[in-house]
Amino acid sequence: MGAIKEVLKPTSKGYIRFRRGTDRTMMEHVVVWEKHFGKVPDGMQIHHIDGNKLNNDISNLQLVTPLEHKRIHEGCKLINGIWYKPCSCCGKYKPMDKENWYFSRGWINGRLCKVCYIEKSSQTRKTLIARGWKRYKPKANRNEDN
Ligand SMILES: [Zn+2]
Ligand SMILES: [Zn+2]
DSSP states (O other): OOOEEEEEOOOTTOOOEEEESSSOEEEHHHHHHHHHHOSOOTTOEEEETTSOTTOOOGGGEEEEOHHHHHHHHTTOEEETTEEEEEOTTTOOEEESSTTTSOEETTEEOSSSOHHHHHHHHHHHHHHHHHTTOOSSOOOOOTTTTO
């Protein structure tokens, strides 16, 4: 480990970087974490618990999988081993399962819980029907030019 040679401008994501003697560019939070726990395992990421990327105290750093990281930044919470996601409509935290959310290719589809989604689509349908929309359009008439 060489001494810090040069502190660089933060990355576009706001992480503190610096260059050390013989090493390539390092992120400060990675260096701090590795000092305590050893090398960051392949494919794992480090999350700033309080959301402040300048706070690289070890108590603010958490090793997470990329999936966990994505969920944390979407505002999800892990409580007793179950992930909860907030609905952008009703604001309630709901377990991330098929009872509460619609899934598409293994991922939750959209930001509305099932209840809100159903509510919203029935509202949309009512509005459309009120405007004269019919669910099944008759086939286009092909004899218009006669
Ligand atoms: Zn993070
Ligand atoms: Zn909802």
